[in-house]
Amino acid sequence: MSSKTFISDLHNHFTDKYKLSIIKKSNSNIDSSVSIIIREINTNFEILFIKRTTKDSDKFSGHMAFPGGVKEPYDSDSLSTAHRETKEEIGLDSKLNCDLLGRFSDYKPVNPEANKFIVTPFIFYLKNPNVKLVKCKDEVDALVWIPINFLIEALTKSTRIGTKYDKPYKDNVFEYKGYKIWGMTGKMLHAFLTEIKDYHT
Numbered sequence: 001m002s003s004k005t006f007i008s009d010l011h012n013h014f015t016d017k018y019k020l021s022i023i024k025k026s027n028s029n030i031d032s033s034v035s036i037i038i039r040e041i042n043t044n045f046e047i048l049f050i051k052r053t054t055k056d057s058d059k060f061s062g063h064m065a066f067p068g069g070v071k072e073p074y075d076s077d078s079l080s081t082a083h084r085e086t087k088e089e090i091g092l093d094s095k096l097n098c099d100l101l102g103r104f105s106d107y108k109p110v111n112p113e114a115n116k117f118i119v120t121p122f123i124f125y126l127k128n129p130n131v132k133l134v135k136c137k138d139e140v141d142a143l144v145w146i147p148i149n150f151l152i153e154a155l156t157k158s159t160r161i162g163t164k165y166d167k168p169y170k171d172n173v174f175e176y177k178g179y180k181i182w183g184m185t186g187k188m189l190h191a192f193l194t195e196i197k198d199y200h201t
Contacts, residue, residue, distance in 0.1 A: 014104070020105055023108055032070045035086045089135070098127060101125055108184075
């Protein structure tokens with residue numbers, strides 16, 4: 001599998017074949033965007049995650065996540081939010097350094113304290129894998145690249161079923177070198193990997 005073929009396949013898939021699911025928004029919703037960033041290192045593809053800093057003001061404090069955040073009034077659209085938040089959190093100018101591969105389906109947290117958020121993910125390919133990333137210390141505790149092949153291998157064992165907020169609850173959990181991805185990010189990652197795994201052979 002060449003990088004050109006894999007990335008081209010993803011772009012074609014999310015442009016022409018993917019059935020995008022968009023959540024209808026109301027005035028009470030809070031728009032936000034995240035960036036699913038892929039790079040190639042030594043013929044291996046990886047996805048970037050951040051570990052959020054621990055602080056009381058963050059509903060997702062300490063969680064593993066994709067770079068991203070809340071849409072501001074001056075953001076022209078959800079993609080602009082993804083670009084701005086990515087630059088603020090990890091110092092990456094995704095407009096300059098990435099190719100946009102497409103948009104992924106909207107997600108909404110089940111956490112009652114955060115379920116007003118509607119999260120719109122965008123998929124990027126980092127053209128220069130050695131570009132320097134600078135984490136915002138107030139928001140990001142760690143930057144973690146995880147190989148896609150490792151994540152795909154973990155897909156079948158990732159499902160977790162239990163009870164949460166007094167209701168049946170299912171999410172997906174991925175563990176890598178002491179980091180744990182779960183909750184909304186785990187479910188989003190599971191759906192994304194399921195969508196792309198046939199191209200990653």
